[in-house]
Amino acid sequence: MKKEIKKEEKKEVLNKEITNEMKNSYMEYAMSVIVSRAISDLRDGLKPVQRRIIYTMYEEGLTSQSKFRKCATVVGSCLGKYHPHGDTPVYEALVRMAQDFTLRYPLVQGQGNFGSIDGDPAASMRYTECRLSKFGEIMLQDIEKETVDFVPNYDGTRKEPVVLPSPLPQVLLNGSLGIAVGMASSIPPHNLKEIVDCLLLLLEKKDATLDDLFRFFHGPDFPTGGEIFNLSEIKRAYSQGFGPILIRAKAQIVKEKQEKEKIVITEIPYQVQKATLLEEMAKLVLEKKVKGIKDIRDESDKEGLRIVIDLQKEANAQQVLKYLFNHTNLSKKFYLNLLVLVDGIQPKVLSLLDVLNYFLDHRREIVRRRSQYLLEKAKERAHILEGLLKCLLNIDLAIKIIRRSKDRQEAKKALMSSFKITEIQAEAILEIKLALLVRMEREKIQIELKGEKEKIKKYSTILAKKENIDQEIKKELQELKEKFQDERRTKLSFEKIEEKVSEEELIALEPTIVFLTQNKGVKRLSPETLKLQKKGSKGGLLSREEPFGRFIFTDTHSQILFFTKDGKVFKLPVYEIEEGKKTNKAKPLSLYLGQDIKEDFCAILSLRKREEDSHLVLVTKMGQIKRVKISDFEKIKKTGTTAMIVKNGDVLQDVEKLKESDEILVFTQNGQAIHFSVKEIKEMSKKSGGVKGMGLKKDDFVVGIEKINSQRDKILLVSEKGLGKVLSLKEVKKQKRGGKGIRIMKINQKSGFLVFGKTFFEEENLLLASQNGHFLRINLKTIPKMSRNSQGVKLIKIEENDKINWAEIF
Known part of the structure; x- marks a missing residue:
């Protein structure tokens, strides 16, 4: 037999512009996501999957008083009846409605593992059980009284509610989060008492403003507590329907024995996982970005959340906490976006006032339909x-009549004719068994009829005026408020928060030493790494490969000014310089400044903020000197700025910070020094040269300057061969600027040139550093006081080919 070849059926091909087709199809998809999945309905505050879960539990009889039932049963029933999608998203939605750290007023009561604030997932649905909470029950209040519309389910076998007749604005009480196509909703939870009070006000005062609402309303009330700030910003956000709200953890600084402090955190921001937060803090400690933390412990238990941060004795608790607020999720912004579906179909961003008014309109319709x-x-x-x-x-x-009638129809007609009653009345009589009909008491029927007439009057009165419906809503709101109100968990703080905190404020204040090497490297060490030693000993070795130029004792909140020999200055915060060990190599300063620097450095200076009354005094090798306001150096770009115009054949030698009331000592390599008043130095601009500060002898030049005041009347002098002495400044008489000065130290081949001079207090220490990388830290009390013409005693034992480059007192 020949096989019959079926002709291929002709398929219709539609010719369409692809851009139009894509546009229309994508719009349909977008609307489907917005309406059917991602954005909550303003009226009941639920997404379709949540509404279907709650209605399924209602149908299954899972009230707050019933026995718990396996979540797998509820999920399966919901899928089979109303939600033809995967079981995972349905179960996830159910779990979320049971979490007291996610919803302010959970709609589902769970039994078993429903996840935790640590981010732990819930157990499988075959292990967990659920039922409606008391608050979840009221979402369905009066649903059997035709208060809402029902539509066929996905296969037309049953009907489901379009919206639930919730008597409270669940969209505000529990909030909503959802990402749709081209839009996102982000609504925080709120306090029931505050929201109800706002609704009562609007029912009483139709023209109430947002300011009126804020007499009762204080912003979000998160289930995890915390603190919110900036009332003006909160008002602005609720006025326009969107805006940031700053929320911080609740943290307390607790003082322990031996003056140690610890930080105790008992509440964290909404939607922050505790385990992730602990990891963030631990990472900062391990990366040494925050100092002063000794230990971080999670002491949370069934009583509540508790994170304890033990601090080191020298730590500044306020600064550590401020740093954690700025670099972890202990502080975060909740971006309010009051996007909801109005009438179940139109996505709109509304103000708080609009949301409440729309809800009241919905509630009026529910009460009207119920009545x-x-x-x-x-x-x-x-x-x-x-x-x-x-x-x-x-x-x-x-x-x-009933007994004699052949059938129901004959009995009905006979009753209607004999008693002059309607067909409905006759049908009702026939529905009653004869035995019951005989036993009926006329008096009881009259009492019941009276009650029904009173109901008719009541409901007719309610429906007669909108004001009567509003009174009914008021009464119900008051009852719900009495039943469900609780204390606010999130505190509204009126403390002013500076959202942009400078990095300096976040760094723990610690003493430190900054070293500048001769090959333009920079490193930072803790003073504790340089141990105190005996005067005249060899000292330790910092680095033989990196000869030191200058170093300075400072702290992590200061700024360092680096001056070059040609009169330029660069600025760098101390905390930006990486702290290391003695053996660590210095990093090129160009890495921190972001550019190569050709000129050699001659001086470094430490500055703190708020030193407006101070000046910088700069001196050149040839004795030229100038005074500049310190405020001129507040803002210096990474490329640097000019500090002094230096003449050809001369170089900038030293810089010191002084006040106009101070006096100054300028000293040379050959041990000469001149003492005069700072006032004698004319105040100049940055881009200027100087005036004559000191007259120099042949083959002599200036090596440094030092301030003199009534509190510091002794100066330490150190020569390049490691000799040193203490000199009383009473021996150095005051002169006029420009003179040649007098001798302050005997200089010869044994001593080498004078390299360092600084006033001090006796309880301070001296740090010496040699060109070959040796260092020695000694107590200043061990250095003798000597006359001007002496050369001093040996402070450090150095090698023949080595010499002292610089010293510092701290």
């Missing part, structure tokens, strides 16, 4: 009772 339903039911019942009363006037006749 209409109850009115019709009361009328129906009263009508039947009136027929029964007529029948009871001659009950024997009624029984006789």
Whole structure:
């Protein structure tokens, strides 16, 4: 047999512009996501999957008083009846509605592992059980009274509610988060008492403003507590429907024995996982970005959350906490976006006032429909009772008619004719068994009829005026407030928060030493790494490969000014310089400044903020000197700025910070020095040269300057061969600027040139550093006081080919 070849069916090909088709199809998809998945309905505050879960539990009889049932049963029932999607998203939605750290007023009561604030997932649905919470129950209040519309489910076998008749604005009480196509909703939870008070105000005062609402309303009330700030910003956000709200953890600084402090955190920001937060803090400690933390412990238990941060004795608790607020999720912004579905279909960003008014309109419709339903039911019942009363006037006749009638139709017609009742009344009488009909008491029927007439009057009155419906809503709101109100968990703080905190404020204040090498490297060490040693010893070795130029004792909140020999200056915060060990190599300063620097450095200076009354005094090798306001150096770009115009053949030698009331000592390599008042130095601009500070002898040049005041009347002098002495400044008489000065130290081949001079307090220490990398830290009390013409005693034992480059007192 020949096989019949079926002709291929012709398929219709549609010619369409692809851009238009894509646009239309994508728009349909976008609307489907917005309406059917991601954005909550303003009226009941639920997404379709949440609504279907709650309605499924209602149908299954899982009330707050019933036994718990396996979540797998609820999920399966929901999938089979109303939600033809995967079981995972349904279970996830159910779990979220049971988490007391996610919802302010959980809609589901769970039994078993429903996840934790640590970010732990819930157990499988076959292990967990659930039922509606008391708050979840009220979402379905009056649903059986035709208060909302029902539509066919996905396969047309049953009907599901379009919206639930919630008597409270669940969209505000528990909030909502959802990402749709081209839009996102982000609504925080709020306090029930505050929201109800706002609704009552709007029912009483139709023209109430947002300011009126804020008499009762204080912003979000998160289930995890915390603190919110900036009331003006919160008001602005709720006025326009979007805006940031700053929330911080609740943290307390607790003082322990031996003056140690610790930070105790008992509440964390909404949607922050505790375990992740602990990891963030631990990472900062391990990376040495925050100092002063000794230990971080999670002491949370069934009583509540508790994170304890133990601090080192020298740590500044306020600064550590401020740093953690700025670099971890202990502080975060919740971006409010009051995007909801109005009438279940139109996505809109609304103000708080609009949300409440829309909800009241919805609630009025629910109360109207409920009252209409109850009115019709009361009328129906009263009508039947009136027929029964007529029948009871001659009950024997009624029984006789029913017994003698051939069928129900004949009995109905006979009753209607004999007692002058309607078909509905006759049907109701026939529905009653004869035994019950005989035992009916006329008086009880009259009492019930009276009750039904009172209901008719009540519901007719409610429906007569909008004001009466509002009074009914008021009464219900007051009852719900009494039943569910609780204390606010999130505190509104009126403390002013500076959202942009400078990095300096976040760094723990610690003493430190900054070293500048001759090959333009920079390193930072803790003073504790340089141990105190005996005067005249060899000292330790910092680095033989990196000869030191200058170093300075400072702290992590200061700025370092680096001056070059040609009169340029660069600025760098101390905390930006990486702290290391003695053996660590210095890093090129160009790495920190972001550019190569060709000129050699001659001086470094430490500055703190708020030193407006101070000046910088700069001196050149040839004795030229100038004074510049310190405020001129507040803002210096990474590329640097000019500090002094230096003449050809001369170089900048030293810089010191002084006040106008101070006096100054300028000293040379050959041990000469001149003492005069700072006032004698004319104040100049940065881009200027100087005036003559000191007259120099042949083959002599200036090596440094030092300030003199009443508190510091002794100066330490150190020569390049490691000799040193203490000199009373009373021996150095004050002169006029420009003179040649007097001798302050005997200089010869044994001593080498004078390299360092500084005033001090006796309890301070001296740090010496040699060109070959040796260092020695000694107590200043061990250095003798000597006359001007002496050369000093040996402070450090150095090698023949080595010499002292610089020294510092701290």
